[in-house]
Amino acid sequence: MDRKIPTTMATQHPDNARAPYWKTNNDPFISTLDEIEECYRTYTDLGCQEYMWDWEGKYVDEGVVDKLFSLYHPYFSENQLGKDVFLTFRLPNIWYEKEYRIARAYIGILTFEELSRDLGLNSPPVFEVILPMTDEAQKMIYLKTTFRKIAKLKSQVFDETTEASDPSYLQVIPLIEGVPQLAASHNILMEYADLHQKEYGSKPSYLRPFIARSDPALNAGFIPATIAAKVALSEYxxxxxxxxxxxxxxxxxxxxxxxxxLNPFTVSQFLDEYPGVRTVTLQSAFRYDYPLDSVKEAIHSLNRALPFTKPLTYTEEEIAMGERLAQLFSTIYQETVEEIADAINQISSHIPPRRERKLHIGLFGYSRGIGQKRLPRAISFTGALYSLGVPPELIAIGRGIEAAIKENLEDALFMFCRHLKEDLRHAGHYLNRENLRFFASGNPAWERILEDIIIAEKYFKLELGPVTTEHYLHRNIVSSIYFLTQEEKDISPYLFDAALLRRSLG
Incomplete structure (x- = not known):
């Protein structure tokens, strides 16, 4: 294979509390106009090798490559886009969201190829796209075939005689976002390889399957999301x-x-937890909520280590145990979250925006939910629960462990979740037990979360709660959030201050 596989992918996920280090007005909000500079700086300042340009559910600058080449031509003359550093489009899923924007993305990719070729630069500069919520191989093929049709039509309409790249060059990255979908993703890849062989006469030379961690956690819980990711890695x-x-x-x-x-202080733990991952996303909080020197050092470490970690593989028996564990934990988690969804939604609506997102309703997108309840997206969901003093990692943990022990799955739990104790300790620093008791007095679902915590503390011999000054300050702020919410007063400044202390909106 004659291409470089990037290891660190900067993304536009709006989870940063602080302003980017490169903004002069100290504003944490990153506009569409800011994202051109952000893209450039992730390559030059931080050493990221790839940048995700997100067309899904947010506004984007559709002339991104034109502007990068115009504003930063000397850099891209030395560091070729599509060869040395990479720009990857995350497309809308047209089976959930109207296809207005995907055609514009395709035309952009084709015109960027022309521009790059005319400038004597590597061509094509953009050749990979991410398909969110991939659940069928045929949808990946559909993106490739429609792109090829548009490429040929463009060539015919404009009577282009210059030799362009083979329009089948578009590579599709399947982003697989649900626990059931991750469990079945081996079959998606097999079917894609077969369809690719039929359509193009050969199998793809490589694949970059994309494992989501946020949406599986939102929909099924912390433990099931971890297990699903591990099983998917093994199956790939x-x-x-x-x-x-x-x-x-x-x-x-x-x-x-x-x-x-994954943050700049947990690189070693992450590499041990998920060996075999070859590219990781570095979201906005990773890049902007930690000391800049620590961020650069962490990215350097990831760039060096990720290509060489040895993947874990699981037997069919082990996978079956993992699937049963995920089922045990997710059932408890989903029942609980459905009962506390109103409180989550009440807080999440006040989480400050960080990007120019489109509404996920009607023609313009899609939302998430559990049972009959609609939920916010994963960042706001996580931020809301942390801001209430009840980190979502703790939901179902105790009852799930008890269920695992009853079915002799205790060893399997720690086979899949190597650093569970460390993760619970980290999340537990942001527990506000007083808030949780207040909630529990009016809703038995919160009382069951309190039970989870008591069981987990006894099992792990931990005392969850604040330890450092920052943790105690966070506890005090989320106490204020609770009482101000009861009086229907503005909580926005408090949400921001709490996010600063935990170094992430959610």
């Missing part, structure tokens, strides 16, 4: 061995344990 490498296709898995992770737990 088995598929690679069977098919002869090179596999380079991507994992989408946030800074807090619930959303994957």
């Amino acid at each position: 490498y088995k598929f690679g061995q069977e098919s002869g296709i090179a596999i380079f898995p991507i994992m989408g992770v946030g800074s807090l344990p619930f959303r994957g737990g």
Whole structure:
């Protein structure tokens, strides 16, 4: 294979509390106009090798490559886009969101190729796209075939005689976002390889399957999301061995344990927890809520280590145990979250925006939910629960452990969740027990979360709660959030201050 696989992918996830280090007005909000400079700086300042340009559910600058080449031509003359550093489009899923924007993305990719070629730069500069919520291989093929049709139509309409790249060059990265979908993702890859063979006469030379950690956690809980990610990694490498296709898995992770737990202070733990991941997302909180020197050092460490971690593989028996564990924990988690969803939604609506997101309603997108309840997206969900003093990592943990012990799955739990104790300790520093008791007095679902904590503390011989000055300050702020919410007063400044202390909105 004659291309470089990037290891660190900066993304536009709006989870930062602080302003980016490069903004002069100290404003944490990152506008569409800011994202051109942000993209450039992730390459030059931080050493990230890839940047995700997100068309899904947010506004974007559709002329991104034109502007990068215009504003920063000397850099891209030396560091070729599409060869040395990478720009990857995350497309809307047209089976959930109207396809107005995907056609514009396609035309952009094709015109960027022309521009790059005319400037004597590497061409094509953009050749990979991410398909969110991938659940069928045919949808990946559909993106490739429609792109090829548009490329040929463009060439015919404009009577282009210059030799362009083969329009089948578009590579599709399947982003798999649910626990059931992750469990079945081996089959998606197998079917894709077969369809690719039929359509193009050969199998793809490589695949970069993208494992989500946030949405599986939102929908099924912390433990099921961890297990699903581990099983998917194992299955991808088995598929690679069977098919002869090179596999380079991507994992989408946030800074807090619930959303994957990768931040500049947890690189070693993450590498040990998820060996075999070849690319990780570095979301906004990772890049902006930690000391800049620590961020750069962490990215350097990831760039060096990720290509060489040895993937874990699980037997069919072990996978069956993992699936049963996930089922035990997710059932408890989902029942609980459905009963506390109103409180979560009440707080999440006040989480400050950090990007120009489109509304996830009607024609313009899609929302998440459990049972009959609609939920916010993962960052706001996580931020809301931390801001109430009840980190979501703690929901179902105690009852789930008891259920695992009853079914002789205790060893399997720690096989899949190597750093569970450390993750619970980290999340537990932001527990506000007083808030939880207040909630429990009016809703038995909160009382069951209190039971989870008591069981987990006894099992792990831990005392969850604040330890450092920052933890105690966070506890005090989220106490204020609770009381101000009861009086229907503005909580926005308090949400911001709490996020600063935990180094992430959610």
